Amino acid sequence: MSNKTLRIAGVTRTFPGQGRAAPTLALQPTNLTVEPGEFVAILGPSGCGKSTLLRIVAGLDRPTAGQVTLDDAPVVAPGPDRGMVFQSYTLFPWLTVAQNIRFGLAERGMPEAQQQTVAEKFIARTGLRGFENHWPRQLSGGMQQRTALARALANDPEILLLDEPFGALDHQTRELMQELLLEIWEADRKTVLFVTHDIDEAIFLANRVVVMSARPGRIKAEVPVPLPYPRDWTMKTAPDFAALKARLMAEIRDEVRKAATVA
Amino acid sequence: MKPLVPVSTGARVILGVGFFVLFVAGWGAVTWSGWVPPLFLASPGRTLLAGWSLLTEFGFAGDIGITIFRVVGGFLIAAAIGVPLGLMMGAFKPVEAFFEPFISFARYLPASAFIPLLILWAGVGEAQKLSVIFIGSFFQIVIMVAVIAGATRIDLVEAAYTLGARSRGIVRRVIIPSAAPQVMETLRLVLGWAWTYVIVAELIGATSGIGHMIMDSQRLLDTGQMIFGIVVIGVIGLVTDFLFKALNRKLFPWAAI
Ligand SMILES: Nc1ncnc2c1ncn2[C@@H]1O[C@H](COP(=O)(O)OP(=O)(O)OP(=O)(O)O)[C@@H](O)[C@H]1O
Ligand SMILES: [Mg+2]
Numbered sequence: 001m002s003n004k005t006l007r008i009a010g011v012t013r014t015f016p017g018q019g020r021a022a023p024t025l026a027l028q029p030t031n032l033t034v035e036p037g038e039f040v041a042i043l044g045p046s047g048c049g050k051s052t053l054l055r056i057v058a059g060l061d062r063p064t065a066g067q068v069t070l071d072d073a074p075v076v077a078p079g080p081d082r083g084m085v086f087q088s089y090t091l092f093p094w095l096t097v098a099q100n101i102r103f104g105l106a107e108r109g110m111p112e113a114q115q116q117t118v119a120e121k122f123i124a125r126t127g128l129r130g131f132e133n134h135w136p137r138q139l140s141g142g143m144q145q146r147t148a149l150a151r152a153l154a155n156d157p158e159i160l161l162l163d164e165p166f167g168a169l170d171h172q173t174r175e176l177m178q179e180l181l182l183e184i185w186e187a188d189r190k191t192v193l194f195v196t197h198d199i200d201e202a203i204f205l206a207n208r209v210v211v212m213s214a215r216p217g218r219i220k221a222e223v224p225v226p227l228p229y230p231r232d233w234t235m236k237t238a239p240d241f242a243a244l245k246a247r248l249m250a251e252i253r254d255e256v257r258k259a260a261t262v263a
Numbered sequence: 264m265k266p267l268v269p270v271s272t273g274a275r276v277i278l279g280v281g282f283f284v285l286f287v288a289g290w291g292a293v294t295w296s297g298w299v300p301p302l303f304l305a306s307p308g309r310t311l312l313a314g315w316s317l318l319t320e321f322g323f324a325g326d327i328g329i330t331i332f333r334v335v336g337g338f339l340i341a342a343a344i345g346v347p348l349g350l351m352m353g354a355f356k357p358v359e360a361f362f363e364p365f366i367s368f369a370r371y372l373p374a375s376a377f378i379p380l381l382i383l384w385a386g387v388g389e390a391q392k393l394s395v396i397f398i399g400s401f402f403q404i405v406i407m408v409a410v411i412a413g414a415t416r417i418d419l420v421e422a423a424y425t426l427g428a429r430s431r432g433i434v435r436r437v438i439i440p441s442a443a444p445q446v447m448e449t450l451r452l453v454l455g456w457a458w459t460y461v462i463v464a465e466l467i468g469a470t471s472g473i474g475h476m477i478m479d480s481q482r483l484l485d486t487g488q489m490i491f492g493i494v495v496i497g498v499i500g501l502v503t504d505f506l507f508k509a510l511n512r513k514l515f516p517w518a519a520i
Contacts, residue, residue, distance in 0.1 A: 060421050080427030090422040094440040094517045103436070104426035135517045155426055 002191040004081075004158045006034040006057065010066035013052050026052045028218035029066060032210060034159075037189040041202035043252060044212030045259035050195040051087060053217070054163050057193065058084050070158065080104055083152030085165040089144045091136040097147050098123065098132040104155035122150040125184060142173040146180070153184065159191045166201070178204055179233065186230050199248050203241060204231065211251045214258035221251050305487035310494070313487030323476060327495060330461055330472040333389065337396020338457045342450055345404035350442065352405070353412020354434050363409070366402050374399030375463045387468040392461065399460040400453050407449045412442045444515045451507040458496060 013027040027049040034040050044050050055061040057068050059078040068075040075082075091100050098119050105115040123132055126146040136144055145165050152160060162181075166174045182205055185192060196202050202209045203225055211221040227240060235241055270278070287307055293299045294306035301309065317323035352359040374395050385391040415438045423437045465474025473492050480488035 058425055060424065078421070078424035080425070082425060084422070084425040086418060086422065088418055090418045092419060092422075092437070092440070094443075094515070103423070103428075107423075107427045107432050107436070137517065137519055151426065161425075 002036045002158045002189070004036060004071040004191070006032075006159060006191065006193070007069045008032040008034075008053070008057065008066070009069070011053065011056055011063045011068060012065040013049065013056065013061065014064045025216040027056075027063075028216045030217070030219055032219060034191055034193060036191055038208065039185055039192045039194065039206045041194045041196055041206035041209045042212060043196060043199065043202045043209055043248065044217060045197065045214050045252065045256040047215050047259055048212045048255070049215065049217030050197075050212060051163055054084070054161050054193065054195055057159075058082050058161050060084075080108070080155050081158045082161055083155050083157035083159070084161040085145065085148045085152050085163065087163045087165070087167055089136070089141070089148070089168075091139075091144055091147055091151075093136050096133050096135060097128055097139070100136070100147055101150045101154050103151060108155075118154050122154045125153075126150040126180065140173075142169050142177060145169065145177065149181070149184075153188075157190070159193060162192065162194045164195050164197070167196070174201075175233065181205065182229075182231060199245055199252065200236060203227075203244050203248070204233075204236060209248060211248065212255070214255040220255065223248060223251070301486065302484060303486065305485075305490055309487045310490045313485060314491035314495075317476070317488055317491060321476075326472050326476050327499075330465065330474070331499065333392045333464070333472065334396060334454070334457050334461045336389075337393040337461075338400050338450075338454055340393065341397045341400035341404055341453075345401050346408055346446060346450075349405045349408025349446075350412045350434070350439060352409035353415070353442070354438050359409060359413070362405070366405050370402035370406055372398070374460045378464060378467055382468050387470075392464050392469070392472075395460050395464040396457050400457050403453050403456065404449065407453075408442070408446055411445045411449065412438050415441050444511060444518045447507065447511050447514070451504065454503060454507075455500060458500060462496070 009031055010029045011027065011031075012025075012029050015024040015026055017023045030053060032040075042050050042053065052061065056063050057075065059075050059082065062076075070081065091097075092103065095103065101119045101122055102115045105118055110118075119132075123129060126149055128143070128146055128150060131139065131143060131147075134143075136147070139147065149162075149165065166177045169177065178201060185205075192205075194202075194205060207225050209223045209225060210219055211223065212218065213220040223244070225244060227235060227238075227244075290304075291307050294301070294304055294309075305313065314323075348362070352362055377398055378391075378395060381391045381394050385394060419441065420433055420437055423433055428436065461472070462474040462477070465472040466478050469475040469478075473496060477489050477492040480486075480492070
């Protein structure tokens with residue numbers, strides 16, 4: 001269970017143009033507060049600055065203006081209190097699944113035996129039993145993202161930042177991974193900031209969905225998801241779900257069209 | 264044949280040996296037929312005989328040993344300093360900015376051009392031979408390792424940061440392991456070049472070594488011995504290459520080879 005509040009206050013990001021090109025405004029002033037233990041989904045069309053926002057929260061990128069704070073401590077650099085799973089595959093190819101999961105623990109100087117215990121726990125929870133000693137290149141995309149999730153969770157972060165972690169997976173694997181993540185969140189109640197462009201995924205997982213506009217991104221709407229936990233896949237066909245989906249679709253349709261004409 | 268389709272191990276061996284056989288057959292054809300006189304090119308048979316007498320009567324094994332010692336010695340000294348420096352340059356841009364221009368300049372200085380100077384400074388002993396190898400290998404190693412380390416996948420570095428790594432951890436646990444296989448590949452290449460420098464160094468002002476033997480044989484117009492010397496270098500190169508590749512497969516099982 002997390003107990004720190006994340007505040008994103010007036011965060012803006014402009015990328016300088018290459019050569020004579022005009023600078024790119026990727027993110028308009030953005031405000032968002034995420035309470036401890038909340039699961040917030042950020043929904044938006046491609047290129048609207050979702051990754052940019054998440055990278056700023058992670059401390060991997062600096063805002064042009066504004067500030068991110070975690071319980072009043074300003075975020076200025078990456079750290080183990082904000083775990084991240086990336087849009088692309090980022091397992092260390094020279095480490096096995098188990099070694100990848102132990103990376104952060106070893107960095108912290110945890111004794112070997114304890115690392116082993118923690119790693120085992122998350123290997124079991126993410127369904128990676130039997131793959132502990134595989135190299136990343138021997139894994140399917142789904143298995144790689146499971147490992148990346150286990151690696152972030154093993155570090156016991158305050159906040160989990162997930163940037164379209166299932167974006168590259170096929171539909172069935174994706175649904176399986178959603179259920180896995182939901183199960184873990186229902187048990188741990190860690191704060192999660194989850195980026196996606198899939199409406200179903202956002203509703204199914206989150207207790208609040210933040211809709212972003214087309215580039216330059218800003219928060220266009222915040223939609224609470226009052227569906228009870230524990231949730232399971234049957235919920236996706238329930239009438240409440242359909243109503244929420246219709247509402248979010250209306251919000252995002254224009255934005256996707258705008259994004260398409262900009263690009 | 265289809266592009267990029269792998270070939271089986273058996274077929275690979277047969278094809279690889281096949282070209283050697285063809286090459287020796289061609290060599291034999293032009294010499295045994297008398298088309299090329301023995302004064303210019305000894306036949307395969309005569310070369311082997313010359314090699315036998317070199318080994319049994321003239322202590323050529325000692326020459327081979329001393330040449331290997333020079334190459335490996337100079338190369339190891341260059342690698343021991345060059346690899347860490349290259350890694351630091353790749354990882355830390357100010358270090359790179361400091362050394363890179365000079366090393367890019369020094370890398371174009373031909374090692375063989377230093378031989379007269381080095382004889383003046385270090386005499387004709389082992390120090391001079393090792394220096395030639397060192398100058399020839401060091402700058403190449405540094406520049407190539409710096410490029411490899413600098414090309415570390417930035418997303419892996421960022422992932423390590425979000426897992427709590429600091430500069431030290433990034434270098435030790437991301438940059439070095441990710442660069443390692445390519446660094447070994449670079450060392451394999453540079454070791455090959457080191458062989459050309461050692462022979463040049465031994466052609467001038469040496470009293471032992473494979474290069475010295477080749478020089479001596481020229482005085483006697485013994486093309487058999489000269490060719491045998493050259494073939495020995497090739498065989499040593501082939502063996503080192505093989506060992507390097509086997510070592511890489513053993514050290515880096517994670518890299519699909
Ligand atoms: N390093 C950078 N330099 C210049 N422009 C950038 C950089 N990173 C992102 N941008 C621009 O900022 C905008 C937002 O990018 P971002 O990656 O945050 O989008 P996204 O919402 O994550 O998109 P997607 O859903 O496709 O991942 C894009 O127009 C992109 O071109
Ligand atoms: Mg993105």
